[in-house]
Amino acid sequence: MLGKKTISSQSSFAFQVQANAPSASSLLSEQIKKKLDPVPSLRDYVIVCIGTDRSTGDSLGPLIGSALEKNTLQNFHTYGTLAKPVHAVNLEERLTAIYEHHTNPFVIAIDACLGRLKNVGKINFSEGPVIPGAAMKKKLPHVGDMHMTGIVNVSGMMEYFVLQNTRLHTVMEMADCITEGFIQADKMLKRRAVSTIFNKPDTSHYQSKHLSGAETAFSLQDEWDRDGK
Numbered sequence: 001m002l003g004k005k006t007i008s009s010q011s012s013f014a015f016q017v018q019a020n021a022p023s024a025s026s027l028l029s030e031q032i033k034k035k036l037d038p039v040p041s042l043r044d045y046v047i048v049c050i051g052t053d054r055s056t057g058d059s060l061g062p063l064i065g066s067a068l069e070k071n072t073l074q075n076f077h078t079y080g081t082l083a084k085p086v087h088a089v090n091l092e093e094r095l096t097a098i099y100e101h102h103t104n105p106f107v108i109a110i111d112a113c114l115g116r117l118k119n120v121g122k123i124n125f126s127e128g129p130v131i132p133g134a135a136m137k138k139k140l141p142h143v144g145d146m147h148m149t150g151i152v153n154v155s156g157m158m159e160y161f162v163l164q165n166t167r168l169h170t171v172m173e174m175a176d177c178i179t180e181g182f183i184q185a186d187k188m189l190k191r192r193a194v195s196t197i198f199n200k201p202d203t204s205h206y207q208s209k210h211l212s213g214a215e216t217a218f219s220l221q222d223e224w225d226r227d228g229k
Contacts, residue, residue: 014126019150019177024123028181031125033188035146039106041190046098046105047182048143049080050132051112052087057152057166060112061086063175064182071179073186077102080110091132091140109144110178112171114155114162121170123178124149150174 015031017024036045047068051061065081079098080086086094098105109130115122129142130149152174153166 012127014124016122016124017177019121019123019174024177025180025184028123028125028177029184029188032181032185035125035127036106036185036189042103044102044105045076045189046102046107047076047078047080047110048086048095048098048107049078049110050086050091050130050143051080052085053082055160055163055166056168056171057163058112060150060152060171060175061110063171064110064178067175067179068182071183071186073183074191075186075189076182077105088132088140091143095141095143107144107146109147111147111149112152112163113149114153114159115151117154119151120153121174122151123174124151148178150178 013035015028017027021027039045047065049061049065049068051058053059053062059082061080062082062085065078065085066083068076068078069081079094098107109132111130111132113124125146125148127146129144130147131142132140150171152171153162155162
């Protein structure tokens with residue numbers, strides 16, 4: 001689901017990397033570890049991968065969720081896969097269940113977004129929640145203490161049509177990069193116990209800076225454009 005994100009009035013962290021850049025996954029994993037290290041050990045790390053496989057462009061989240069589920073992560077609980085997606089219809093229900101199962105979890109939301117042509121293929125990792133479906137005029141809950149978005153195609157008009165005609169190669173490239181980033185970060189983080197009861201499966205290359213104010217997820221890259229980067 002395409003959305004926008006909100007940021008508090010305080011200066012906030014934001015990181016951007018091109019998915020096919022050399023060492024992109026390693027750079028991303030370093031940022032993930034850096035932001036998660038200070039989180040109290042009593043808070044579970046929860047990844048909520050938002051989207052649906054019914055749309056190529058919107059399948060980024062479920063593809064990442066399925067890939068992470070296949071790996072034995074020591075620190076992360078993952079929700080939202082191709083088999084059991086988290087999307088507009090069940091988002092509230094799934095979030096309620098997550099917060100019932102995890103006490104005060106630290107949530108990282110993953111979603112697809114649209115942006116400028118030259119920024120397609122870039123991954124944004126920022127503080128604050130994502131608002132799923134906002135770009136499609138849907139009113140859904142804010143998700144995440146932090147969020148990660150992949151720019152899958154060009155924004156402007158006919159977003160639904162654009163999502164349906166997004167290249168799978170672009171989506172897969174970003175999904176692979178983000179997945180590997182979390183796998184590497186998981187190995188670097190201090191081990192936490194991860195329960196599988198709730199989510200049991202059925203039988204320019206990168207930039208880091210501080211942003212403030214509010215901005216839409218699919219125009220996050222415009223901040224770098226305005227700075228002349």
